[in-house]
Structures are given as structure tokens and as C-alpha cells.
Amino acid sequence: MIVAGVMSGTSADGINVALVRVGTSQPMWSRATRPRVVDPSRLTFKFVAQAEYPYPKAVRRAVLQAMNATQASVADLARLNFLLAELYAEAVLATQRRFHTKVELIGCHGQTLYHQGESALFLGRKLAVTWQTGEGAVLAARVGVPVVSDFRPADMAAGGKGAPLVPFLDYLLYRDQKIGRIVQNIGGIANLTAIPAGASAKQVTAFDTGPGNMVIDAVTDRLYGRPYDRDGRIAASGAVLDPVVAEVLGLRFFHRKPPKTAGREEFGREFAQYFIKRCGRASKPDVIATATALTARSIAHAIRRFVLPRRGRFREFVVSGGGANNPTLLAMLANELRPLHLTVRASDEFGLPSAAKEAAAFALMAYETWNRRPSNIPSATGARRSAILGKISYA
Numbered sequence: 001m002i003v004a005g006v007m008s009g010t011s012a013d014g015i016n017v018a019l020v021r022v023g024t025s026q027p028m029w030s031r032a033t034r035p036r037v038v039d040p041s042r043l044t045f046k047f048v049a050q051a052e053y054p055y056p057k058a059v060r061r062a063v064l065q066a067m068n069a070t071q072a073s074v075a076d077l078a079r080l081n082f083l084l085a086e087l088y089a090e091a092v093l094a095t096q097r098r099f100h101t102k103v104e105l106i107g108c109h110g111q112t113l114y115h116q117g118e119s120a121l122f123l124g125r126k127l128a129v130t131w132q133t134g135e136g137a138v139l140a141a142r143v144g145v146p147v148v149s150d151f152r153p154a155d156m157a158a159g160g161k162g163a164p165l166v167p168f169l170d171y172l173l174y175r176d177q178k179i180g181r182i183v184q185n186i187g188g189i190a191n192l193t194a195i196p197a198g199a200s201a202k203q204v205t206a207f208d209t210g211p212g213n214m215v216i217d218a219v220t221d222r223l224y225g226r227p228y229d230r231d232g233r234i235a236a237s238g239a240v241l242d243p244v245v246a247e248v249l250g251l252r253f254f255h256r257k258p259p260k261t262a263g264r265e266e267f268g269r270e271f272a273q274y275f276i277k278r279c280g281r282a283s284k285p286d287v288i289a290t291a292t293a294l295t296a297r298s299i300a301h302a303i304r305r306f307v308l309p310r311r312g313r314f315r316e317f318v319v320s321g322g323g324a325n326n327p328t329l330l331a332m333l334a335n336e337l338r339p340l341h342l343t344v345r346a347s348d349e350f351g352l353p354s355a356a357k358e359a360a361a362f363a364l365m366a367y368e369t370w371n372r373r374p375s376n377i378p379s380a381t382g383a384r385r386s387a388i389l390g391k392i393s394y395a
Contacts, residue, residue, distance in 0.1 A: 001021070001022055001023065001104050001105060001367060002019060002020070002021055002048065002101060002102065002103050002104050002105075003019075003020055003021075003022055003103060003104065003105045003106070003107060003363040003364070003366055003367050004017055004018070004019055004092050004095065004096075004103040004105070004106045004107070004363060005017070005018045005019075005020065005106075005107045005108075005109075005358075005359035005360050005361065005362040005363030005364070005366070006088050006091065006092060006106060006107065006108040006109065006139075006359060006362070007109050007358045007359035007362060008063075008084070008088075008109065008110065008111040008112075008134070009187045009188050009322075009358065010067075010112060010187065010188030010189055010214060010263055010264060011187065011188040011213055011214060011217055011228075011322065012055065012060055012063045012064050012067065012111065012188075013054060013055065013060065013227065013228075013322075014052055014053050014054035014055045014060075015052070015053045015054075015055070015087060015088060015091045016050070016051075016052050016355065016356065016358065016359040017050065017051050017052075017053070017091050017092055017095045017359060018047070018048075018049070018050045018356040018357075018359035018360040018363055019047075019048040019049045019050070019095060019099060019101055019103065019363075020045060020046065020047055020048055020360050020363045020364065021044075021045070021046040021048055022043060022044065022045055022046075022363065022364055022367040023043070023044040024042055024043060024044065024371075025042050025043065025044050040168055040169075040171050040172035040201065040364075040375075043172055043364070043367075043368075045169075045172055045173070045364060046351075047351055047352050047353070047356065047360060048099070048101065049095065049098075049099040049101065050353055050355060050356035050359070050360075051091070051094070051095045051098060051099075052355065053087075053090075053091045053094070055087070059083070059084075059087070062076070062080060063080070063084075063111055063113075066080060066113050066133075067112070067113050067114070067264045067268065068113075068114055068263075068264045068265050068268050068269070069113075077113075077133070080133060081133045081134065081135050082135050082138055084110070084111055084133060084134040084135075085134050085135040085136070085137075085138035085139045085142075086138065086142065088108055088134055088139050089138070089139050089142030089143050090142075092106060092139075092143050093142070093143060103143070103145055104145055105145055105146055105147075105148070105363075105366055105367065105370055106139060106140070106143060106145060106146070106147045106148070106363075106366065107147075107148050107149075107151075107362040107363045107364070107365055107366025107367070107369075107390070108134060108136060108139055108147055108148070108149040108362065108366075109132060109149075109151060109358070109359075109362045110132030110133055110134035110136075110149055110150060111132060111133050111134055112130070112131070112132050112263065113131045113132070113133050114129070114130065114131045114263075114265070115129075115130045115131070115152070115162065115163065115261065115263040115265065116128055116129050116130065116265060117130075117156075117161030117162055117163060117260070117261040118161070128156050128161065128162070129156075130152045130153060130156060130162045132149070132150055132151075132152065134149065136148075136149035136150065136391060136392075136393035137393040139393070140393040140394060140395045141395060143395070144395045145395050146370070146392055146393065146394050146395055147366075147392070147393045147395075148365070148366035148369045148370060148389075148390040148391070148392055148393075149390060149391055149393065150390055150391045151165060151362065151365060151369075151389040151390045152165070152389075154376070154387045154388060154389045154390065155376040155381050155383050155387050155389060157387070158376070158378075158383040158384055158385050158386075158387045159382065159383050159384040159385075160259070160376060160378065160381030160382050160383030160384075160387075161259055161260070161261045161381050161382050162261065162381065163191075163208065163261040163381065164191045164193070164206050164207065164208060164261065164380055164381070165361065165362075165365065165375070165376060165380075165381070165389070166185060166191065166193070166206075166357070166358060166361040167193040167204055167206040167377045167380045168361065168364065168365060168368075168375045168376070168377055169357070169360060169361035169364050169365075170183045170193035170195065170204075170206070171193070171195060171199075171201050171204055171377065172364070173347075173350055173351075173352060174193075174195055174318060174350065175195050175199060176195075176197060176198075177197060177198045178197050178198070179197055179315050179316055180194075180195065180196045180197045180199075180313050180314035180315055180316075181194075181195050181314065181315070181316045181317070181318055182194050182195075182303060182307060182314050182316070182317050182318070182342065183195065183318045183320070183347075184209075184299060184317060184318065184319050184320070184321075185212075185320045185321040185357060185358065186212040186213065186295065186299075186319065186320070186321040186322065186323025186324060186329070187212050187213065187321045187322055187323070187358065188211075188212055188213055188214040188217075188264075189208050189210070189211065189212050189214060189262050189263060189267070190208065190209045190210060190211065190212035190295060190298070190299055190321075190323070191206065191207065191208045191209060191212075192206065192207065192209055192299070192302065192303070192307070193205070193206040193380070194206065194307045194314065196313075196314070197313070201377055201379075202378075202379055203379070204377055204379055204380060205258065205306070205307060205379065205380070206258075206259075206377065206379075206380035206381075207258035207259050207260050207261070207302070207306070207380070208260060208261045208262040209298055209299045209301075209302035210253065210254060210262060210266075210267065210294075210295070210298035210299070210302070211262075211267040211271075211291075211294060211295055211298065212295055212321065212322075212323050213228065213295070213321075213322050213323050213326075214264070214267050214268070215267055215271065215272060215275060215291045215294060215295070216228065216229055216235070216288065216291045216292055216295065216326075216329075217229075218268070218269070218271075218272035219272055219275060219276055219287055219288060219291050220234065220288055220291075222272065222276065223276075223284045223287060223288070224284065229288055229292070229326070229328075231325070231326065231327060231328075232292065232326040232327050232328025232329055233328075234284070234285050234288040234289075235285070235288045235289040235291075235292040235326075235328040235329070236289075236327075236328045237285045237289075238283065238284075238285030238286040238287070238288055238289030238290070239285075239286050239289060240286075240289050240290050240292075240293040241279055241282055241286060241287075241289075241290040242293075244275075244278050244279055244290050245290060245293050245294050245297055247278060248275070248278070248294055249294075249297060249298060249301055253266055254298060254301060254302075255305075257306065258306055259379075259380060259381055259382035275287075275291065275294075289328075292326070292328055292329050292332060293332055295323065295329060295332075295333075296329060296332035296333040296335075296336050297332075297336055299333060299336070300333070300336035300337060300340070303337075303340060303342075304340070308340065314342060315341075315342065315343060316342065316343050316344075316345055317337055317342040317343065317344050317345065318345050318346070318347055318349075318350070319333075319344060319345070319346055319347065319354065320346070320347035320352075320354035320357040321354055321355075321357065321358070322355065324346060324347070324354040325354075325355075330344075365389055365390070366390065368388075368389075369388055369389055369390045369392065370392070372388060373388065374386035374387050374388050374389070375388070375389050376389055
């Protein structure tokens with residue numbers, strides 16, 4: 001089956017569409033005997049194509065304003081829900097035309113406006129909540145195929161944090177009988193999946209390590225009026241403010257044990273303001289360099305504290321996501337990882353372009369949902385059980 005995965009990340013820079021071919025290497029399960037545990041190893045997976053479509057500036061502005069907003073117009077939020085679905089549909093249709101391929105199913109993550117993985121009091125009840133917008137029914141109607149969307153709530157209903165969900169794909173692609181691998185995705189938020197050699201899905205560890213590109217992009221926008229530091233050029237011209245990085249790494253999030261998840265609630269607008277203030281009168285390039293170093297050091301900190309002490313030896317570090325295109329960030333990261341004796345590799349070496357990984361993951365999860373099978377990994381999200389993720393909209 002050809003499945004399209006549609007992803008809009010926390011950086012809110014646009015829409016990523018990945019086309020993948022997914023199947024099963026074993027006979028299909030009947031509804032009566034469908035498995036209650038995750039077993040990605042029986043799936044076949046092949047990357048087909050990938051395309052990216054930037055949001056129009058006004059749409060990106062509206063998305064960023066809606067994210068983690070203390071006040072918002074209900075009417076505008078409803079309109080944004082339908083507008084994003086129209087844009088997702090145009091992106092899928094354009095990708096089909098470009099690669100002369102017809103999809104049979106779509107997995108759409110949607111645009112995260114709010115994610116609170118930890119329970120907090122609201123009107124007398126303790127709740128963990130999430131909200132991904134982009135109406136699945138509209139997307140299904142426009143493209144003419146079923147859509148699986150809104151993946152996170154089912155994991156949260158089972159006691160999980162709703163993230164990270166990409167470890168399902170990580171385990172399928174990167175598991176090895178002899179080599180332990182740490183798979184690091186650097187999107188707006190950075191997250192890792194640790195897969196010991198010969199591990200079962202139950203032995204996988206995964207969690208958000210902290211900011212990926214989010215803080216770098218935010219301070220670049222504030223100081224330079226640019227959406228991001230292209231190729232890490234500004235950071236390369238600056239000097240890292242080590243005391244600032246050390247201070248930030250002392251914050252509670254970085255010392256909280258997994259499973260844990262992060263978003264703009266932790267590292268969005270308010271954090272960017274705090275970060276710039278902590279940098280004092282430093283030059284603009286120094287601030288960007290320090291934000292870049294924060295991402296690299298927070299990843300290394302997470303590996304040292306929460307991965308290496310666990311059972312299993314790790315030899316390879318596989319990088320994916322938009323941060324993989326930042327040479328300055330990768331150089332800082334390689335320097336941090338050198339004492340840990342990890343060989344740095346790109347996800348492209350395994351047959352999946354780094355930019356396509358998250359979208360491809362939701363295509364894979366949509367296929368599992370369509371076949372009534374779970375695709376969360378409880379050891380990654382903290383869920384009490386495996387869960388079938390998402391809601392299906394029929395064309």
C-alpha cells in the first residue's frame with residue numbers, strides 16, 4: 001500500500017509530505033486475533049518520495065500566534081483547522097502529481113498548537129492534554145482517500161505522554177542484532193530513541209531531550225528578522241557563552257527522568273525571551289552560537305544521564321531532522337559525543353532522507369491504525385498499554 005505521511009513540526013515552517021510503501025511480511029491478523037502488543041519487525045517499509053511546502057507567511061504567523069497562546073479567537077482557531085487541511089490536501093495532491101503516484105491512505109500528524117504531557121489541575125480535575133489541528137475529514141474529501149489523524153490522544157488516554165511516537169519507525173529501521181544505536185531527531189524539539197543491540201520493542205528507550213531548532217530559530221528571528229540560521233553560518237561566527245548554557249541545563253526539564261516530552265510550552269516564546277536576557281550584552285552571533293550549543297549539549301547531557309547508564313552498549317548515533325542540515329550544530333554535537341565513543345551517521349545512510357523521517361513515521365502509523373493494530377511504544381511514552389492511534393476520516 002502507498003501511504004502519504006503529512007507532518008507539520010513545532011518549527012511551523014511548512015508541510016512535509018513523505019510517500020512510503022508499507023506491507024506486512026506475515027499474514028494479516030483477523031479482528032478477533034489482532035495483536036495487543038507492538039511488533040514493527042513484521043512490517044515491510046520502503047521510502048518512495050518526499051516533498052516540502054513552506055507555509056505562506058500569513059499562515060505561519062497565525063500558527064505561531066496560536067501556539068501556546070494565553071488568549072485566542074475561537075473563530076480563528078476553527079478557521080485555521082479547516083485552512084490547514086486545505087493546505088495539507090494541496091500538498092498531497094501536488095506530491096502525487098510530481099512523482100506520478102496515487103496514494104491509498106494518508107497519515108496526518110496535524111499542526112500542534114498545545115501539548116501538555118504532564119497532568120495539571122483544570123476545573124478540579126488533573127488532566128494531560130494535547131491539540132493537533134488540521135481537519136482530517138476535509139483532507140480525506142479533497143484527496144479522495146481515508147485519512148488517519150490526531151495520533152497522540154489515544155496514547156494519552158492509556159496513561160502516556162502522547163510523545164514521542166516516532167520510535168515505532170526508529171525500531172523498524174535501525175534495530176540491529178549486534179549494534180546498539182541512538183537515533184536522534186532534531187526538529188523544533190529534539191528527541192532520541194535508544195535501541196540496544198538485539199532489543200525487543202519493550203527494551204527501547206525514547207524521550208525528548210530538549211530544544212532542537214526551536215530556540216535557535218526563535219533568537220535568530222528576534223535578533224536578525226530571519227526564520228532560521230541558514231547552514232549555521234551566524235553561529236559559526238560567534239563564541240559560545242558557556243555559563244549561560246550551564247545555567248539553562250540546570251533547569252528542571254533537563255533533570256527530569258524519562259519518559260518526558262517538550263514543546264513550545266517549555267521552549268517557545270517565553271523561553272526565547274529568558275534566553276536572550278540571560279545572554280546579557282553579548283553580540284548577536286554569540287547569542288546564536290550559544291543557542292546552538294544548548295541544543296548540542298542538552299542532547300549529550302541526556303545521553304550521558306539517561307541512556308548510557310542503562311543496560312546495553314551503544315556504538316552508533318544516527319541523526320535526522322532539520323538540524324541535520326546545520327553543519328555548525330553537527331560539529332558541536334560531534335565534539336560533545338567524542339568522549340562517548342559514538343560514531344555519528346546520517347539517517348540517509350539507512351535509505352530514508354532525514355527530512356522525510358517524521359512524515360514517514362506517521363504514514364507507517366496510519367497503516368497500522370488502518371489495520372487495527374497499535375503503534376505506540378509504551379516504554380517510550382509511559383503508557384500503561386499499547387494503543388491503536390488516531391482517528392479515521394473516510395473519503
